[in-house]
Amino acid sequence: MEDKQLKAVITEETGRIDKVIVQLWPEYSRSKVQHWLKKQVVEVNGQVVKSNYKVQPQDEIVIQIPVATALELVPENIPLEIVYEDQDLLVVNKPQGMVVHPSAGHSQGTLVNALLYHVKDLSTINDVVRPGIVHRIDKDTSGLLMVAKRDEAHLSLAKQLKDKTTTRKYIALVHGVIPHDKGSINAPIARSKVNRQSQAVDEFGKPAVTHFTVLERFKSFTLVECQLETGRTHQIRVHMKYIGYPLAGDPVYGPRKTLPGTGQFLHAQVLGFTHPTTGEYMEFSAPLPENFQETLASLEK
Structure with missing residues (x-):
């Protein structure tokens, strides 16, 4: 699988390269951007730059994001409590003990494995091991999570989290x-x-x-x-x-x-957000687990 490329020509944004990248692509965290800089996958005008580079007007930024392929995602018929679903997103009630997405030591039995079986389309904003995942809760925390089916919905929900409006x-x-x-x-x-x-x-x-x-x-x-x-x-x-x-x-x-x-x-227990397409505020609640x-x-x- 080819690496994912981000590309932009600077018109107004200036300042430290990591801050500018987060402004251009808000779906990526500052720590993720700093990781890319350390991995030397960020170029400005064809040259690899460090985190202290100051962006200037007309600079061309290109980022070659390595696509994670080490883990093979397998859809699994794991029972999944879907509280709400439409063409843009779904809300799931994750049980205690379930990991949200595959990682070292947890290649199967995750929420993502279950989503791949039950849901036709998931957003591709995150790397290949986290399709649809907008936010996470710990393995042994139960409760509600929002999952994006379309990239546009993912960006909207991620921005709401960042803006503290959820x-x-x-x-x-x-x-x-x-x-x-x-x-x-x-x-x-x-x-x-x-x-x-x-x-x-x-x-x-x-x-x-x-x-x-x-x-x-x-x-x-x-x-x-x-x-x-x-x-x-x-x-x-x-x-x-x-x-x-x-x-x-x-x-x-x-x-x-x-x-x-x-x-x-x-x-x-409670998860509320503004629907990315309709603009309607939606709020959901899940009862405490039996234990x-x-x-x-x-x-x-």
């Missing part, structure tokens, strides 16, 4: 009894310097904001609704640990297993 509400069970009814956590997040497989609050990290509301208090736990303003990796898990109330069942950020079940008690409901019932007793 609605994303999660239900989480955390250790400890939170005394106040509401709160906001504004703490930047970056990859942990201690454990490179996890994230941590870091003053030099990316901005991250989580708002929470207490729904119910138990003897040693609190049920909260968390609303994301940003979407950093593991954001709710990191933020709740940061304020001293880590998620129950979280194998990375929480205390050792204290409740029956596998993985953190975190569910993406989550059973745990709450046992805590109430």
Whole structure:
């Protein structure tokens, strides 16, 4: 398969090359662009440039994006709960334990494998192992995800996420009894310097904001609704640990297993966005999974 090429001649945008590229192609993140620069696949006027290059008017930018071909995607007849679907997009309710897209160690059984079986067309904005995927939730987080079928819809949904105009509400069970009814956590997040497989609050990290509301208090736990303003990796898990109330069942950020079940008690319950074609605001809700409901019932007793 041939590499994907992006090409543009600069008319107005000037400044650092990475910032200009993100302005030209907002579907790609700044970190992705910086990765391309390190891989030397970004050329200006026929010459490979580094991240400190300053773009000038009439510069021609060409990016040769290597297409990932190492993983072969296989459609799999995996049960999939489709909450909504039309010609542009669909909303799915991902079960706990399912990985969103194939990666090293997870080549099968993912949401993408299921989508390829159940859905005829998926957007091609992302690389070949992530068709249709606009955003992700962790393997052991259940709940709602929007999936794009057309590239135009993908770009619109991705822009809404970037502009913070979507609605994303999660239900989480955390250790400890939170005394106040509401709160906001504004703490930047970056990859942990201690454990490179996890994230941590870091003053030099990316901005991250989580708002929470207490729904119910138990003897040693609190049920909260968390609303994301940003979407950093593991954001709710990191933020709740940061304020001293880590998620129950979280194998990375929480205390050792204290409740029956596998993985953190975190569910993406509400998802809202503006439809890319109709302009209508749409909002969907998914009930808590059975194991989550059973745990709450046992805590109430």
